[in-house]
Amino acid sequence: MSEYQYYEFLAVDRPLTEGEMGELSGISTRADITPTRFINEYNWGDLKADPAKLLQRYFDVFVYVANWGTHRLGLRIPNDALDLKTAGQYLIGDRASSKVGKGCVVVDLWSDLEYPEDWEDGRGWMASLAPVRSDPLTLTKTDPFVLRIIDPPTAHLHVNIFRLLLRNLL
Numbered sequence: 001m002s003e004y005q006y007y008e009f010l011a012v013d014r015p016l017t018e019g020e021m022g023e024l025s026g027i028s029t030r031a032d033i034t035p036t037r038f039i040n041e042y043n044w045g046d047l048k049a050d051p052a053k054l055l056q057r058y059f060d061v062f063v064y065v066a067n068w069g070t071h072r073l074g075l076r077i078p079n080d081a082l083d084l085k086t087a088g089q090y091l092i093g094d095r096a097s098s099k100v101g102k103g104c105v106v107v108d109l110w111s112d113l114e115y116p117e118d119w120e121d122g123r124g125w126m127a128s129l130a131p132v133r134s135d136p137l138t139l140t141k142t143d144p145f146v147l148r149i150i151d152p153p154t155a156h157l158h159v160n161i162f163r164l165l166l167r168n169l170l
Helices: 018-025 050-058 085-090 125-133 144-149 152-169
Strands: 005-010 037-042 061-066 070-078 096-101 102-112
Touching: 005 050, 005 125, 037 085, 050 061, 050 070, 061 102, 061 125, 070 125
Parallel strands: none
Antiparallel strands: 005 037, 005 061, 061 070, 070 102, 096 102
């Protein structure tokens, strides 16, 4: 099986400056970089930067998909929009973490499935997951990220738990 990785970052609160886009092009010359996005697909190699650091410095939402089963959703949340004590109660276990940054908290949620037979390439995930940052109720049981973390027959229960988690975080 060949390797495939998809990285997509989205700037929601403010567009990137020309200087920031230049800095990002230094990380990857093949990436599609606009004032609001950074998208790169790899079939060989890897991103030459830490996604959490890119999220903390430049972006507000991050989606990652790999064909070997790893899926990540990262959210950069302003400190004034997140109760860190509450966040600590929910971000436990090995599928969620948070890092405090300058003026923000970076929340990272992920799943790992061993080489799924029906993996998706990641395009289109951002459109369904980005709204979760401001309104967890937009998440549905058919969102690809949700389907990768949970068992589809019980999706409605897990989506409600995930919504509750995000609502309590934000």
